[in-house]
Amino acid sequence: MEEIARSSILGGLGLVIGIIILVYRLNNKGGTKSDQRANQYGYALLIWAIFLLLSFIPKSTSLISIATNVALIACTPLLLLPSLLSALIACFGRVKLSYYIGKLGFFYFGRNPTAGGLLRGYQAAKTLKNVEHQREALLWLRSRYQKHTGKIYSGEMVMYIIIDALLTKPNDDEYLAQRLNLLDGIGQSSIPRGVSVLACKLALIPALSRGDWDAINDIAEQWNTPASNGIAKYLKEFYGRYVKYSHVFSKFDCWFWSLVIFRNKDIMKLSRDTIDKLKERENSFEPEASFIESLWINNNKKMSEVEKKNQLESLLANHVIDKWKNRASTIGVLQIDNAWDAIERSVHQHPQFKIDHDCIEDDEQYERKQSLQKNLRYLEGSIQRKLSEKLPGSGFEHYMDWLKVLNILHELKTHKHEQLLAFSIVHNVLWNWAADLWNNKKERCLVHFIATVCAPLALECNFKEMHKILSGITRGEFK
Amino acid sequence: MTPEFTSNPQFSAWPFWVLELTPDATGIDIEKSTRDITAKITLGVPNAEFFAIPQGKRTRDAFLIREAKAKLIDPTARLLAEYWYVKPLETTDTESSLPASTWKKSLGVAFWAD
Secondary structure, eight states, X not given: OHHHHHHHHHHHHHHHHHHHHHHHHHHTOOSOHHHHHHHHHHHHHHHHHHHHHHHTOOOOXXXXXXXXXXXXXXXXXXXXXXXXXXXXXXXXXXXXXXXXXXXXXXXXXXXXHHHHHHHHHHHHXXXXXXXXXXXXXXXXXXXXXXXXXXXXXXXXXXXXXXXXXXXXXXXXXXXXHHHHHTTTTSOSTTSOHHHHHHHXXXXXXXXXXXXXXXXXXXXXXXXXXXXXXXXXXXXXXXXXXXXXXXXXXXXXXXXXXXXXXXXXXHHHHHHXXXXXXXXXXXXXXXXXXXXXXXXXXXXXXXXXXXXXXXXXXXXXXXXXXXXXXXXXXXXXXXXXXXXXXXXXXXXXXXXXTOOGGGOOOOHHHHHHHHHHHHHHHHHHHHHHHXXXXXXXXXXXXXXXXXXXXXXXXXXXXXXXXXXXXHHHHHHHHHHHHHHHHHHTSOOHHHHHHXXXXXXXXXXXXXXXXXXXXXXXXXXXXXX | OOHHHHHOGGGTTHHHHHTTOOTTOOHHHHHHHHHHHHHHHHHTOTTTTEEEETTEEEEOOHHHHHHHHHHHHSHHHHHHHHHTXXXXXXXXXXXXXXXXXXXXXXXXXXXXXX
């Protein structure tokens, strides 16, 4: 009995010491990524060796001794797979413990151990029964990340957005989805599967509740990461095969991915309902759909100038004007010409026909645009100052700066002309900043994200050299 | 009114969709529909808070219903709504899309404990 007790105490002590050392090392890492990973491997093997050794110390052949040995050996896989261990701990709502152990899951989370820690912390916080405790847990997770001094990777960017959005606007699914939409363009290869699946599900909520398949497909495309994300793959295949009737997408692929997510009955029900509805619509198809209906059908399609002109002529043709003026007098409109003018204005304001420089904007829109441009200039100055003073800054700080710039560019997206103008204002600073991040700070993941967003804008602004280099980065031509 | 309805003229027919009416609706139809839908929402009839548009579903409340009625009573606003009217796709099937809260539970991402 003494032997068993001694071995158990030693085994437990070895485990605790090993984990403390490992967490301490990861929190104070200063070397490059390969050094960091070597440390992780080395320490994990060390702990495993100690644990394994200690478990074999009791030599007695008694039943209790054998049972203890078996139990200790059974625990070793958990030690070797901290991601699994942290997932188990997260089920019990231990936020801090699951965060720290999650950070050790380098097999599962790859070069994103911090994202893994944040994911496990989030999962643990989700199981808490009290809203205030959940809020405290999220605040703690955010504070951990704000103190993170290492390089930043895609998984961490995603987890930060999720935690921050949940704290900023709790229960606002639209806001969370919009924030995740900002991340369109981040490097996907380093997003761990768990993070990708979580982000995809959160971004899908508003689109699923609206039953908007175009939006569902866009989100599925965004989160169809190399780390297998079953839900994104299934929705993408389903949309391609059934909603768009594309023969490029095979029935088998759709069926295969449906097996992966078959447990989600609501998605399967939505799919079945959609197929039924599409069949109904196909049977009652009217070949001569009205022009207004065709605008709904071609909602996201970019029309050519000729198509636009034809469509506009059809919507505002003379017989159409007569028809609607008659209708106006029937329903008792007093100023018929004014009523028709309102209709004509609305047609010109339709996104398909609107021309940026011609669009009429109200005072509120104008002020908002002015404020965005002012903020952009302020940001430009701030980044320029940091560059000229050669301030080191952590990956997280640079990411925060980039998110602010990205947010402004995104808000101006509806006014293409304004967006390009804003980009041309900041492109020099962005260019120098990206070069500094790439060459000196080695923030490859963040620069990849910046390049993906900025390359098309640089092309539209005719900044050829900038476009060439940024496109090279997105294609992986530079190492 | 939701910003989506004001930002794009394609949604100008929203008062008809909210009150589940067509452009041939009379003043009596508008009154009746307003009363019925408001009563359904007040009594908590399942799915009464949803209405169909040509691309999916949106939620409505008593305020939006009052606004829709006001638009349809005003002949100029009604003419604009009639011009842009397109039949919503899901008028008969209101059960295929679930509310966000159900989807959150279904996908296992409901966060804030109640």
